[in-house]
Amino acid sequence: MFVVHRIRDFGMDGKTIPGDGVITGSGKINGRLIYVYAQDFTVFGGSLSAPHAAKIVKIMTLAIQNRAPIIGLNDSGGARIQEGVESLGGYADVFLQNALASGVVPQISMIMGPCAGGAVYSPAMTDFTFMVKGTSYMFVTGPDVVKTVTSEEVTAEELGGAETHTTISSVADGSFNNDIEALIELRRFLTFLPSSNENIAPIRKNEDPKTRIAPALDTLIPENPNLPYDMKELILTVADQNEFFELQENYAKNILIGFIRLDGQSIGVVANQPMILAGCLDIDSSRKAARFVRFCDAFDIPILTLVDVPGFMPGTAQEYGGIIKHGAKLLFAYAEATTPKVTLITRKAYGGAYDVMSSKHLRGDANYAWPTAEIAVMGAKGAVEILYRNELNDPEKIQKRTTDYEERFANPFIAAERGFLDDVIIPNNSRYRLIQAFSKLKNKIQINPKKKFGNIPL
């Protein structure tokens, strides 16, 4: 509180304000300890000086030591230019603590004002970044510099506003209408997270019946396999109180990620969304889900994977963009994860994407399917066109072959016979079956071979 800067250049001598642009401390949210720092744009533009950084580092160190989440309320123009290299050192000190805290305590950044330069890297190293619509921006260099260097004319909002970062760049995990709503939602978000990697997430008293039957799920899958349906309905229906805290809602919408509770226990959900691109895996969706899976694994939050995936997205854009490497991130993340993993296949689980989506082979603890599930290398039509290439000019024969293929493979029972599925479950009873599966995994212990860390294809 009494900390001030020590700059003597540029007429800053004697111009000191107690706190030096950042308020730090600890407090309780819902009775749980958290550490928080809040930058103040009204003090030297919230710019970061060495003492400003030291204050942040101090509470981060305490948070790691005392195993409590760190929340940053960011509103900083960047480095304190007058201070020079000391400010850069201060940034690096914060970045180091971000790296050390990562995987130990949850770190959340709430961008509440314009953040530029060094000020955006610390949030980027935290687990989740949220923004306030209309008042917050994040960019490495602001619109003026952009114009000077590249002659691009762009507004701050377009360059780094909440919409940009939640829809185009995926830098932010969500955005809110104003500061009050942002902080209220942040409090709700925290209820899903454990205080550290050595604690479990708080168990909420659950009044929603575990055995609640949902008849609507029996008709969720359309008769026509080429028609989409909303996977969110399944997530909301099985979740306690139909509550789903979705992350990155407007980015790579072909995959859904977020938190629900099952019988009070916090669960991370990863689900293909057939409404968008048939729910296929592409670069963006693989990256989005992979990072979420790793967060859940780091904090031992169990993962529910809901599968309706026709495969990876084909095309030059994807191949040139490195779908192989990015798709492998999700594969790697699921494979190394030792947190409880329960998988439910609702419809399509085709090809390599089947393997990726928390399959039995990647140590899925409980792998279920609805009767409508089809687990195959590819869809019937594609398969027949390859297998019976010489009959392609005879539509009747091909139709017959397609029907035969569908009858043989368009069901979950072949996979179940091989032990790749643990059970075929009735849709309306899914909530109860998932709750049961997770409750059996409460004391799961699974240890990967000793190593410093795996080398995920970054």
Added chain:
Amino acid sequence: MFKKILIANRGEIACRIINTAKKMNIQTVAVYSDADRFAEHVRLADESVYLGPSLAKESYLKKDLIIKACKDTGCEAVHPGYGFLSENADFADELDKSGIVFIGPSKTAIASMGDKIESKKIAKSAEVNTIPGYIGVIEDKEKAIKIADQIGYPVMIKASAGGGGKGMRVAFSKNEVADGFERATSEAINSFGDKRVFIEKFIINPRHIEIQVLADTFGNIVYLGERECSIQRRNQKVVEEAPSPFLDKKTRESMGEQAIKLSKSVSYSSAGTVEFIVDKDKNFFFLEMNTRLQVEHPVTELVTGIDLVEQMIRIAFGEKLNFTQKDVVLIGSAIESRIYAENPYKGFLPSIGRLTKYSPPEERKHDDNSITRNDTGVREGDEVSMFYDPMLAKLCTWGETREIAINRMESSLDQFSIEGIDHNIPFLSAIIGSQRFKLGNLTTAFIDEEYPEGFKGQSPNENEEWVLSALFLVFHLSQISKDFHAEEGFSSEWEVQMQDKSKANLLNTFSYQIKRSSNKNNEFYIKPKPLKKINGIIEDYIKVTVETNYLTKIITSNINLFKDGIIKFPSKIDYKIKYINPSIELNYRGMTLNAFVIPKHVSSLSKYMKPIKLIDKSNLLICPMPGKLIKIMVNEQDSVEEGQSLCVVEAMKMENTLVAQKQGQIKAIKFNEGDTLSVDQVIMEFEFNK
């Protein structure tokens, strides 16, 4: 008795007929179209026969297919329900020729009552009161004016073959008659292919009251009292009741006697309904006769205790009526509310989609002897399609008095939970709860007069606002306290920032002090602050409880806010609530409110929050994903309704239908069918009328 019958209908009426048939140990055969493959009536029936594609004219209206289905399954009789083939004389005739019994009147009765001019002539000669008018064919507008002058203004010009308001014109003067005659004639040609029109006196703001008759094939005939169906929207009945709160014994008897006279004159058998319009002096005039089971027949069943479907089947089998007019006693009062899949806030636009939640109130007899009955043909998870009538259910209540029936209807509507599509329950709650309905002051103009600007949601009065704010508060506290892991630090001063949908989201803030009951997250003590002495609020902490039924999604609160008798507000309240985080939406008795519940120290900062400026992209249809435009369903300059399908984009072999977000006109379509689209490309531009 028949061994097996076929029900040539779908939805709730098919289910209702099957249930009575089951009670009578008659086997049932359902028929279905593509859209109804998994429908409730198919599931309920002993057997089912597929007819054809979803369009009614390719399935439920195919006489030959239905007759074939009867033969294939060995059905002895067909119950047509209402709508579809129920008043089709040819169908009755063809069944007859195939040796299958039509459960309904004779084909001649259907034919003679089906034609409006014909039926009026018959009514007149049977000495039934008819509206003064000219029954013959009118050649030209000069003749029309002459007739109108004779009758006296205002007059109505109507298409003979008409129905549903088409080809109907009201004229208050000579000039209007000339104009109206030409328009009605051209509409009649366009809509019905029959240019005949007739003129009659126009009764201003009448009531619509109809008499139920039941006749056997031996000439025995009774009338089962009346139903008042005055509450209509564009000639579509919405709320019906029996008996009418308007009729006296004498009027009822003379209406009943005339209905019987008319029925006898066409040797009527089976159940039928004689519709009258009744003016403010209780003069009644014959309107038409419906030669079928009516949608609203349950209210008659509830006050007479007679199962009309059972009687129809017995009569068709050749049994004699086993009761006479003096055995028919009307007991108590019954109301029917038609639950439609439509958006009451947006011009009653039909709503289609998945019924993700469908939980009607329990059908039972209550402690106060009142009855809740719900005739339904849908289940949770069903798809409401565009192919058929959007009626989901008929919620009926019965009570020893009209007041009890109304109270039961209000609470039954509170307990009706539907999600996934728009529905008219808030509108029904508003009608039933209105003072005018409770007084029984009904006319066919009820809805237009009560909601001249359309239904915007019921407005809470000042006391109701306080109660609803308390419900918001306690519901939210019950939720957040589940996450609260310590006693300390739970704020004791809270504010509810509440917006009312019916008042264009006007904001109102309510302050409360609260006390928690330790370890209980479903019970709080609250005190409104500042202590505003409004009509009997007790100036102390009030206990409010909150209980959620997660199956029905109905929340129940007990609130002892008001001293007994000062304000009519139940202490036990069933309401619906949903989080649109971080705000909350609450629905209760037609009122829809949004609120933000926050501690006072947070609320005091609200004034510093800037409203955000959003870029309006609603005038554009943006492609949500890369894909191929495989179908465009609209043309430039077309007017589109909210929710109307615009085009289909195929991506990853999946057909995604894009719909209009707002009502408007299509200004430009930027692509053609077959074009490839990338994400965020503008497919269409819209214009909106201010």
